[in-house]
Amino acid sequence: MIKLWMMTSLQLAELFVSSIVHLLYGFYIFSSAVAGDISQTLNDYLFKSNVAFGETGQNQTNVEGLPPIVLVHGIFGFGKGRLGGLSYFGGAEKKDERVLVPDLGSLTSIYDRARELFYYLKGGVVDFGEEHSEACGHSRFGRRYEQGQYPEWDEDHPIHFVGHSAGAQVVRVLQQMLADQAFEGFEETNENWVLSVTSLSGAFNGTTRTYLDGMRTDDGVSMKPICLLQLCRIGVIMYDWLDISWLKTYYNFGFDHFNISWKKTGVRGLVDCLMGNAGPFASGDWILPDLTIQGSTSINSNLQTFPNTYYFSYATKRTRRVMGMTIPSGVLGIHPMLFLRVFQMSQWKFPQDVSPPYKGYRDEDWQENDGALNTISMTHPRLPVEHPSRFIRSDSECQTLQPGIW
Template sequence: MVHGLFGWGNDELNGKNYWGGSESLRQKLIDKGYQVYTPTIGPVSSNWDRACELYAYIKGGTVDYGEAHSKKFGHSRYGRTYPGIYPSWGNISNSKDIQKIHLIGHSMGGQTIRTLAELLKNGSTEERTITSKKNLSPLFLGNKSWVDSITTIATPHDGSQEAHLKYGLEPLVHQFVAMLAVENNAITIDNLNLDFQLDQWGLKRNSGESYRNYFDRIIKSNIWKKTNDLSVWDLTPEGARELNTWVKAQDDIYYFSLVCEDTHEDGITHHQIPDKNMHPILIPSSIFMGCYTNNKQGDVAIDKTWWKNDGIVSVISAICPRAGSTDKMVYYNNSAHVQKGVWNYIKSIKSVDHLKVVQMTENRPALEQEFFDLAQILNNLPI
């Protein structure tokens, strides 16, 4: 299960779980007999960089962002080294089957797992052209059918119009910290301990350095102003459209989407406004998204079909990629009739916001059951 923007691992944020909040959703799934992992990858990095990190995290080895990619965007080619949580991934089992995995991504994590699947299957022509085969990461070779299914939860496949608020990174981080502070009074900037994992940009936390100083160096870095190789671009409608032009649904993978919806129509303005149960920190962005339109030439057109939202992502953007994409969508019926290579849209979960769906801010048996039901769907897929 892959986290989204500002996501974290199990040993960060004072024991607060990204998946489950005060409880561990991963452990609850394990207790039901499923093998589940929650990787930690760059919380503000681009989907390309995060996909490379996810590959190394699962398979094991040193992160290789690609020679061509690294030269293009001006950061180091290599990142951290991981032992691998599933080193036999992609190997042939005793039953002669390829050892595959199911990938689930929340929010930006859905874009990241789509990017990983694309690179596994088709690799990168640019990387193969510039790099000798001896020095090329296996990820960029392609021809790997290693993924059984991809499930996205509240993912901005077409970006989020919230990005047009032009927040910048610092206000977003402070908004994120404020949300955590509401849930856990111990969390402030000084003891946030979120690892930004921007080593490739030369932004490591130094030995003995206070978290506040590390945080300030990240925020004040000029990388936010000079590159599109970060989340702040990928999450815009235009950045998502760019991603969608080359990240396609693969014909050997099952694709599923779950959507959250926590707004309703205002009887006077006909705009979408937040439901009463929406987390307070999401209300300003939800109100903005519920009435925003954009017809600027060259931009992704945003009209009232984008207004229904979960506080961060619009419903229409979370169903499947559309802008710049040729992917197809069908409505999910049951596992016996599920299709590969198309988006099987499961449903919209009503009165649930962007944070609540992963139980980051509230534990609900009904939401836990959504994950148990999803695990059962994936477990029952035809081989």
């Protein structure tokens, strides 16, 4: 009894600390964006007379005829135009006008984000598909893109995609949709619309962090009753229900197609969402179930590595092996918000009373990590079947580029 009480106390303490750290970090990012915008506005107002006419602060190096590069953000990410002047990709979109950074739902499912990415590029009203929309309880149609960012996109005008974290899986799902001609009104799509896929710490095979944050290990879909993700769920529902326009201009979780706003659902709709009877968290149509090992395996079972596309992946870790144990690589080189998770993930063990997520699962394979994803998940798609790959430790080992292999 005493042991159980101590374990519960430690878990609640860890939940409290994690909640405070994440909340403060989110507030820091948001306030930095607001402060940056205010500073820029004042600077433009006070010193605009000193700026030479026609001068530009961007370094545009567009080369005619080269395909665009589309950067796809990960979970809790944002695209160009959100969070003021902040850039998810370190200002890459300001270096070259060929670099596109779409703003996709930061917490919406892999499927929904892939659908939105297509219409962001081609233009039109986002169509999530009738069957999917009915099953998940949201509107079939979403945002309207009056003008696509690359309307000429086709097999003769392919695109380079770069995905970070969950963004890499979004690109893979999009390519499969193109191969399956899954977009109504666009019957000529195929996998060759994608010239290359580059993954930066990509979430190909899931992450054990989802379980630490609150996803249940037995199904990989539902959440524990008391966990960090439950607090996140409540916060997101309230944010979308309040529907404060200037706040959502700065940051949007991407659930507008669920019609959670008080203007459409009223107080009863809020209660239904909070009780788990409606909304994305009730249907499971959000990002976290897609990032569990079970969820990623399910997605991967329908995805191919195509023979004419070039695939690259960059894996990261913030751990090292010492005397047979995996531990964080150091204090100074790890972001404070991630240090605890690096340690927890390096010591992760799948519960013995739960069936492992796949045949041949071993805890030690999943211990190397960067605090968000396990390194084994970043190299290439492995589950449920392993895709062609070649491991390269340094650029000197690179040979002639070969399509169809990671």
